[in-house]
Amino acid sequence: MPPFKKNISRRKFIDLGVQGSTAIGLSLPIIATTGCNSQNIKTTHGACYHDCPDTCSWTATAVDNKITEFRASQDNPYTNGKLCAKMNNFPNDVTFHPDRILTPLKRVGKKGSGEFEPISWKQAMNEVAVRLKKTLAKEGGEAVLPYSYAGTEGLVQRNSISGRFFAHIGASKLERTICGNAAVAGVMTTNGQTTGVLPEDIIHSRYIILWGTNPVTSNQHLWPLIQQAREDGAKLVVIDPYQSATAVEADWHIQPTPGTDTALALAMINVIIAEDLQDQDYVDQYTVGIKELKKHVEQYDIEAVSKITGLKEETIQTLAREYASASPALIRVLIGMEHQLNGGSAFSAVAMLPSLTGAWRHFGGGLMHMTYELFGQALNWERLELEKTIANQDIRSISMIQIGRALNDSSLSPAINALFVYNSNPAVIAPNQNLVVKGLEREDLMTVVLDHFITDTARYADYVFPATSQLEHWDLLTSWGQTYLNINEPTIPPVGEAKPNTEFFRLLANEMSFTEDYLYESDLSILKKTLETDHEYLNGVTFDTLRKNGWVKLNIPDQWMPHAKGNFKTSSGKCEFYNASNEPPIPEYRPKAYSREELSTFPLKLLTIKSTKNFLNSSHANVKELMDKEGQPVLDIHPEDAKLREIVDGAEVKAYNKNGEVLLTAKVRSKVNQGVVSMPQGYWSSLVKGGSTANALTSDLLTDKGRGGALQEARVEVTLLT
Ligand code: SF4
Structure with missing residues (x-):
């Protein structure tokens, strides 16, 4: 029995669930009377739930449960009165x-046909529970797999009650590592924490390197701050194998071969040390392993790395010199370069640069990465992670990146017989798409999906349950890209028969006759308990104050300079250039080895990127207006590669490899280097010609650190579609 105890009945917990709280109107609606018509008017604060670093705040107003106004917060300085194209029309789009x-x-048709008929909640829950009980009795808990990710960043709806439910039944654990884990693991190896320079402080930077990140498209509220820094004299350098919307705006776009970032960073270190541009005092006081690093980078001289990266020697040299000489110098990373076998090492190597040059000493200088650790310290996280105390530690883990393998692995014991998908769409977002779909087609697999729409995954479900949208449930939103905490209060009751994810799992627990109180805690209770903290970052913040304003900025020091005097969270307390217990002790450039046959059959390196302006991952990619704005997916191909294949701009082409094929329209332009092609992620297979999208071609290999997805380790050939 876990530690959570409460003197409250199970029934009472259900009544206090978000359904109940909305219905009983914890936020008493303002009643306005106009003539003889009375109208229920309610205005609430909320926040964007997407897997985006910006986590924008909003307010929404409903009159008689119809949304009449939905707009970005005007007073949250980071949101600054703007949502993005993905969310401006959210009430209508979702x-x-x-x-x-x-x-x-x-389901009434074949799996994948998308043929369903309505069923009552009671009947559906009963049928799911009967099948689940059978699986648990016959195969045990590990035959059940939850599959969820960042379809919502809300702490309550993401994995609170569901996490407890699956831990309780002993389900297989899901390694949720498809995005960010390799990056975090890499930076942690060097610095012991990821929180570096905060976004607002970029205005003080005078040399900004955006390394594998595209804020114009995917970090839109950082971009104006970068612009401000440029107005004040900052130089903007973008390192990206793709000429992104941000690269077009940069002072200097450096376009290395995809997957060579580790070598590039080590070559910069080589130049800086060779030319004595390091901050020796900082290195002496706050780092370990400079001797080993110096020796190690000798092999990464500019001549060798020029061949690896495809960059000119003088490009590497100038970049290193400029970076080491400018002040304050900032490197902004997010996740861009992690999706390669060598991805974790790339982040480790890049994270060394600010310590080598002492950039951390200067306000606006250092490394800017994630901010989620600040919320981890500030909030009462134990409540959210209760599942960890419930779970049997010996239960097996399955990588979300290798879901296709797991569903098709006949040697897996027990086989996965029940799959619960919520906040995710694995048929689109997971690599090796055709293998995933083959697994979802298994007749002996019970698939249950909670979602707003019949997604490409839901088409294969046995049962689909309607989930509430962000305007219909409570939640609490931290951020991994800035420092504002948001509350999300429902503006309207659930539409139709939709229920929050939490309520689904409370109802299922009830149907399974489970009696543990922790399975029935209400959303508001989870939310309020998470706010019970005496941490200085949330000094004076209560549920009531947060609800009144909607958001609060963490109370962190104005001049946040985490490593000005070392203070690294590594075991040595220093920035670790070398650590004998790591494998390897210093990052190495270790590319994937392809056979000669693979290189000749599939000569083009594939980049699959988040370049869409109107979708986020696979969310909104089914909304016609947004699809129309985005257009059908295109393949960027270099003019020389196109010429070789007699492909002209606008031609219909097929990109293919051993995993599958994708049909696209060719864009012949120099957005990628010769030998590289690029296509966007996010489109739904069921809504594009050919019925396959980018992940039909990507790799389900894991990265060197963090067990992330090495999606970009894919090669293809491209031909004209005849
Ligand atoms: S997707 Fe990002 S930029 Fe757009 S509204 Fe949501 S948080 Fe803001």
């Missing part, structure tokens, strides 16, 4: 979209 699922559905 909450009230005509295709939204409003009742539970049961």
